[in-house]
Amino acid sequence: MFSLKFHLLGSFVAFSLIISTSGDAQDSTTSTGDELLARYFAAQTAIVTKDSLADVKTLEDWTRQREERHAQLQEMLGLKPWPERSPLKPVVTGTHTREGVIVENLHFQAMPGLYVTANFYRPEKQEGPLPAILYVCGHGGVKKDGVSYGNKTHYQHHGAWFAKNGFVCLMIDTIQLGEIEGIHHGTYKYGMWWWLNRGYTSAGVEAWNCIRSLDYLQSRPEVDGEKIGVTGRSGGGAYSWWVAALDDRIKAAVPVAGITNMHNHVVDGCVEGHCDCMYMVNTFAWDFPMLASLVAPRPLLISNTDKDRIFPLDGVVDVYAKTRRIYELHNALGNIGLNIAEGPHKDTQELRVNAFHWMNRFLKNENPLIDVTATPLFTPEELKVFDELPKDERVTSIQESFVPMASDTLPQTQKELDALRTTAMLKLMYRSFLNSPKVPGSDVSSSKPTQSWESDEATLSVIEYRPDAVYSLPMFVLKQKNVSKSKGVRVFVCDAELWSEINPRLATQFPDCPYFSKVQTSKTEGKLPHHRPGETLVILPPRGVGPTAWNTNEKKQTQIKRRFALLGQTQDSVQIHDIVQGINTLEEMKEVPLHIQGRGQAADWLLFASMFISKDSKIDLVNLSDDLRDGPYLLQVSQFLTKPQALLIAASQVKSLAVQCESPEQDAAWGSVEKVAQQLGWKKDKFNVQPSQ
Template sequence: MKKFLLYILPLIIITFYQAKGQFNSEQPNLRSRAFFTENQAVTEHAILASKYANISQWEQRAELIKKGIREGAEITSITSGSLINATFHSKKTFEGYTVENVFFESLPGIYVSGNLYKPAEIKGKLPAVLSPHGHGTDPRFGASAQHRCASLARMGTVVFIYDMVGVGDMHQCEHKISKALKLQTINSIRALDFLCGLPEVDTTKIAVTGESGGGTQTFLLAAIDTRVKVSIPVVMVSGYFFGGCVCESGMPIHKRGSHATTNVEIAACFAPKSQLLISDGDDWTKHTPELEFPHIQRIYGFYNAKNKVKNVHLAQEKHDYGISKRKAMYAFLAKEFDLDLILSNETKNTILEKEKLEVYTSEYPLPANAVQGNEQILTILNNIK
């Protein structure tokens, strides 16, 4: 009998945790990938909704979640507002907008690389858009990324799109280092410091939008950085999927000693500011109109601000930042920032070859103090809490 119990009890425990979610005994503090089944996510969010019935209860919960993100990502010492000394080069002028190649330090020896898009003519202060991109092969250089940045610039905004860790021009380490989430979040904060430090930027009108892994960066930054005024996470806010990469869920930001949360609640931490969720019918956002959006909208209702959060659901589309999704984003930002939507016409954009957008060249090489290698980067990150 004892032998039977010794055999069966571990199976019971494993079954219990699997019913609760995809428990990983090697990383018990992480919620990653499809941690819940779709049905479990419905139950989980019903339980979460019962924890807050008014603005006071929600704000206590939201503060706990935001604190958990900072502690779990080990960025409690990282503050915003740093003075950024950036290098600009290779300015290109097209119909209604310009593009420059840019790099700057986010931490000593660690560099952020990207492209800065601006209207060709600048009069007064302008809204700005920070644009993290998703996973893929050099996605900063792709047509989708270039289209959204160019159109937003022609509409009258300053746009900065920057590389994921280990992607594009950021080759100081591999993408899937254990603390990629930490470095990407720090890079996002410093990229926002960079944008806010530009003399032509109106710091009261800052938006963030990205797709997939860039969508995760969008709602994480929006939750913890009060400078963000508009958040547009694309094809990423899910009740059961926590991100399939270490850069999204490889550190314990969802599960702390005090609480466990989901990306739905993290996105809701942005309430009552303007937010657009863009979802599709072919990935983990396929239930957004029935699950994720109503949960978030209820929280906005505590502020009498249900009209400040929207969902555009494209049931026949797939996981990308395609033209339909970009058009939804253009319309939302045009309304929020009083921009001319007609100027978003993508036929006016010039799609450049990768070489034209690469940041490091023989004339502008990666600086000599740049740290190289996974271990060296992790040593720097391990010294920051």
């Protein structure tokens, strides 16, 4: 029997969860769930923080793992393997000169159709190649009459200063706030949770655009290609980190207001103020000092203000202190600095001056007084690249193609299925479920029986099991009275929809049982799911459902899901973990064989849980969505698996699996899988599909 591979879970500290108490009023009916979730996030964050760089004691330790860490970052940004370095096809569309500064309006293609709009600043008088700055822009949009001029126009004063002081500077637009307006806020705003399945983040596109910007800079005769620095603030601070960590051509970096630690993001709630472009898909559960350490031993100035609400001072200092230790191992303490200016999250002169000093010092070996202020020289219209946007642009749809997906080919032979299953199971364990929780030094599914309640018709008992160090989850066992021998055990994986149906019924039938809400949640008395007379009925709600439900506000739900992803998990992955541990608990109690059913979202969970439970189980999946785009959402799963392939693997792992369709789309998708099953010689009692009516 396959089993999930888990990391150890250390001790936890209880914190108040910002998402349940700020903004919208907290739902009193979810107070227990909110408190548990807060404790869980604090505990998982403590593990991530503790594990980050903990095994680096010597320079040899760091040197030995740096290449692997670099590859992990590449993967978490959706850049593994590296995309093809296709021709840039640069085009200069206009030039302006003012106060000794020439600015060129230009575009190039980081990938075919992935246009990068930019301004290239250089001195009007130049003798020979000069050090270059890649300036990456934060979230400072400039629009007039609905037309976007790009955030490069908002930050133009930086480019002008560098050109006035003996540098050339390439300032690029982002894909969200550029002249071509793409999407950063996939999970933050648009509910595109399938980005997690793809292993896609808008941060990856920004990182690639930065790397290709270095290619462009090195192609220009005005540039000394061995002296390139990067800087930017806010979102631009984050992109500075990506490119400096990934590309050693960056010789000096000043990320401004672009980093803090995991505790600030998850426990203190800073994630709620950040868009997707600030985060890698954190498959390997990094804390942010790991990212910063990849820049060592190259010159790095970490710059921030002391009253920045979304990059708090304590977290910034923590990142600096842990990164400084890596520089110390390199004997390069002179190459790392911490600049803290007074003020909020704002582009202040104090921050700019220190960045200018740093680039002068490390790219020009100079340290002059800064006697020229950074002021804008051009109108937004003068800096615009396109009069008309290109029809072949992929900026607005790049999320659909940036990360390669798994082939949708279904295996046609047992040998092909075995090979697919072996590869997919390893990827699931070492990618999608890599950071699933575990209790240290004990049986993860340890359970305890609790009291029972009786009605005229049935006996209700509760089994509590521990899927991790924080949660103790209940399963509800209903046995009919006057039945001498159970005719089997039917387990219903319970999502929020099913809970809303059974809660009023069980609350009425067992009024003294504290797990069921006495608040009338339905106009009807509720109902139990269909099962055969004489069967023992088990209701299995994972965390976040029923007694442990957390805040139901849609915006808060979004930020809860984003927190899970920051910790290298997903909400679905931990709920699947709970289901596996609950089923394993029942198996250990000898309540076999099990007949397990899930409907809708619960069917999505059970599809993947089926791959990790007893081979004697019988599985029913009702209204199973036909595409991973609709869930479940598991880190990187779409890179190596499609949903029809997952169904074949699940069916091969259990005694029987049945799919009940409820739409023509499901008929088509699961019908194609049934044909493969027949080709493999599987009988109807092994795998069958019931089409929709």
